[in-house]
């Protein structure tokens with residue numbers, strides 16, 4: 001008969017303690033989320049209490065993501081700005097890191113319910129990376145985001161609605177939009193049709209405090225940066241080059257000559273990724289969309 005090893009009393013006790021600690025941390029996060037305790041109070045408790053207290057063993061990333069209105073992308077950005085490593089626990093911060101975090105939390109608390117200024121975010125990236133798919137996901141799932149509707153001289157594809165997907169205009173109408181100063185930027189894309197971003201709806205949305213998302217090509221992103229340096233530029237990346245090729249071929253909207261031409265352009269476009277403020281990898285559409293939306297606030 002095989003002998004059953006007696007339970008190791010110390011290991012059982014340690015496992016129970018770990019479960020209790022995890023629950024206690026979850027309760028702290030829930031309290032921050034429900035606004036029962038502020039993240040500032042929790043950080044202060046971590047620094048004045050015991051180093052094993054749930055507040056002290058909470059990771060800084062968890063403390064920040066528990067705060068209402070802060071998503072994972074934004075938190076990663078803040079931690080980079082505060083020079084705090086991803087794995088750091090609140091109780092394990094050095095003196096300078098504590099001061100930076102404290103100042104950031106105090107500033108955010110003082111901001112109170114005043115919303116952050118609305119942002120203009122530009123989403124660009126190589127052909128077939130999924131810019132359209134991610135933007136459509138955002139339009140369908142995040143109604144608070146104002147998605148700019150571009151004007152184009154190309155004809156509508158089946159299922160595309162004028163005024164929703166694009167404003168489909170003639171060459172003359174496009175010229176008139178430029179002449180009357182209504183275009184923020186314009187570009188001829190893939191050597192064929194003209195595309196442009198109408199400016200009045202963007203100005204109106206920003207004035208109302210609504211953040212705006214533009215899904216445009218690389219030339220357009222560069223033009224927006226020149227016209228509005230405060231715009232945030234996001235580059236959408238494929239998980240791998242092979243996946244980009246698969247998506248382009250899988251979409252089946254271009255013949256093989258056009259596909260080869262677009263892939264050449266894609267190589268040039270990928271080389272421009274470091275001009276952008278942020279890079280988002282489009283592995284899973286919902287996740288990429290969430291990361292882009294996080295950058296809007």
Ligand SMILES: Nc1nc2c(ncn2[C@@H]2O[C@H](COP(=O)(O)OP(=O)(O)O)[C@@H](O)[C@H]2O)c(=O)[nH]1
Pocket residue numbers: 127128131132150151154185186187189195196197215216217218219220221
């Ligand atoms: N510069 C600029 N590019 C745009 C604008 N609207 C769309 N684009 C880009 O034009 C390209 C072609 O878009 P589309 O006609 O939807 O075709 P698809 O990308 O091949 O499905 C994409 O790279 C878009 O990002 C715009 O207003 N300005």
Ligand SMILES: Nc1ncnc2c1ncn2[C@@H]1O[C@H](COP(=O)(O)OP(=O)(O)O)[C@@H](O)[C@H]1O
Pocket residue numbers: 125126127128129130131132133134247248250251282283284285
């Ligand atoms: N995250 C993803 N995973 C798998 N396929 C995707 C993903 N995002 C987009 N696709 C697919 O890739 C193809 C190109 O996407 P599309 O949005 O048309 O690209 P773009 O607008 O950048 O040219 C489409 O067939 C789309 O369904």
